[in-house]
Amino acid sequence: MTTQHDCLALDAADPLAALRGQFSLPAGITYLDGNSLGARPKAALRRAHDVLEAEWGDGLICSWNTAGWYDLPSRLGDKLAPLVGAGKGEVVITDSTSVNLFKALAAAIKLQANHPERAQRRTIVTERDSFPTDIYMAQGIIEWLDRGYTLQLLDSWDQLPAALHDDVAVVMLTHVNYRTGRMFDMPAVTAQAHEAGALMIWDLAHSAGAVEVDLRAAQADFAVGCTYKYLNGGPGAPAFIWVPERHQADFSQPLSGWWAHRQPFAMQASFVPAAGIRRAMCGTQPIASLALIECGLDVFDLVTMAALRRKSLALSDLFIALVEEHCGAHGLELVTPLAHAERGSHVSFSHRHGYAVMQSLIAHGVIGDYREPHVMRFGFTPLYTSYSEVWGAVQTLKRILDEGDYQIDAARGAVT
Numbered sequence: 001m002t003t004q005h006d007c008l009a010l011d012a013a014d015p016l017a018a019l020r021g022q023f024s025l026p027a028g029i030t031y032l033d034g035n036s037l038g039a040r041p042k043a044a045l046r047r048a049h050d051v052l053e054a055e056w057g058d059g060l061i062c063s064w065n066t067a068g069w070y071d072l073p074s075r076l077g078d079k080l081a082p083l084v085g086a087g088k089g090e091v092v093i094t095d096s097t098s099v100n101l102f103k104a105l106a107a108a109i110k111l112q113a114n115h116p117e118r119a120q121r122r123t124i125v126t127e128r129d130s131f132p133t134d135i136y137m138a139q140g141i142i143e144w145l146d147r148g149y150t151l152q153l154l155d156s157w158d159q160l161p162a163a164l165h166d167d168v169a170v171v172m173l174t175h176v177n178y179r180t181g182r183m184f185d186m187p188a189v190t191a192q193a194h195e196a197g198a199l200m201i202w203d204l205a206h207s208a209g210a211v212e213v214d215l216r217a218a219q220a221d222f223a224v225g226c227t228y229k230y231l232n233g234g235p236g237a238p239a240f241i242w243v244p245e246r247h248q249a250d251f252s253q254p255l256s257g258w259w260a261h262r263q264p265f266a267m268q269a270s271f272v273p274a275a276g277i278r279r280a281m282c283g284t285q286p287i288a289s290l291a292l293i294e295c296g297l298d299v300f301d302l303v304t305m306a307a308l309r310r311k312s313l314a315l316s317d318l319f320i321a322l323v324e325e326h327c328g329a330h331g332l333e334l335v336t337p338l339a340h341a342e343r344g345s346h347v348s349f350s351h352r353h354g355y356a357v358m359q360s361l362i363a364h365g366v367i368g369d370y371r372e373p374h375v376m377r378f379g380f381t382p383l384y385t386s387y388s389e390v391w392g393a394v395q396t397l398k399r400i401l402d403e404g405d406y407q408i409d410a411a412r413g414a415v416t
């Protein structure tokens, strides 16, 4: 049995405890939703001020050159790269995850269509339980291409080996599931896809900055992910796309905007793709938002992913154990795998009145979120979450459940 005293002792011995000082978090709030929107690095306020006042205000258009705006997407891509096992020149931060997935999928389809033995393959495999935008983007591309491609939706991950038949062109999976927190074995699944002659795309939305990822060791083909979740880049900050060096020369995507051109300012009438990772871009980037991502990435210079992962698992183990001990009588069901190798950095419990209970938790200063159907998500971000906060969150949950202190017909906001 773990006591509050034990949690305080864990905090006192926590080598990462000081990192919380890098973030601005309101007093009295336990923030367990860094998996959806990371907290604000303190440095971001100063950076925003500099970008708006000095770079935009004083520098005006000269800042594309003098403040490094032009190279910012690839410079920040290089900074993010080690967090996902990517090489220099292989990552660019640009556009949204949805748009980047579209580019990666289009490029993968094209690579296969140009392959001497795989040109006839027409199946794209993903999970029914994928984050919906991933499915929607695949459906959009398939419908728009109108070349007989079909999307095969797996109902559970153990269906994957059987689904890898010789018509599969591309497998596209989210490494850590947004709802359940379940994590795939990236090297093993990538190898299975390759053995079947398919290309492998990973969505790292809930992995980048949360778990150790080594894209190059896994020999994956493409990857995309968010910067506004565990990387703390800011609301709606641009996403990243990884194109390994071995695929760059053949990487062709249909959103061939001028920023992907070899010489954008040559103003030529025909498109020639940039030689390297810039060919994954499209148009002008949102500099004010992009610049703030650097403040989130800077924090990762102070720590290793291995140390973050250790604390993340310790926090989620503690949360699971405390919920089972203190709230066990209330019909909560653990949705997230117990095995460490299969768990990301958030924990989900389902409850018949999950939405109402989560609203009550938020009203009492414990911020998690809710995903259909019935799932309460609790994100553990070892950069700023403490063990005693986990203790406090479970006590609040226990009190709400014991007292039935939630409104079953709570009105829903546009975002849950």
Ligand SMILES: *Cc1c(COP(=O)(O)O)cnc(C)c1O
Residues within 6 Å of the ligand: 096, 097, 098, 099, 131, 133, 134, 174, 178, 203, 205, 206, 226, 239
């Ligand atoms: C959060 C998330 C997204 C978000 O995509 P946007 O284009 O940034 O809205 C996409 N895929 C997954 C798996 C996610 O978890």
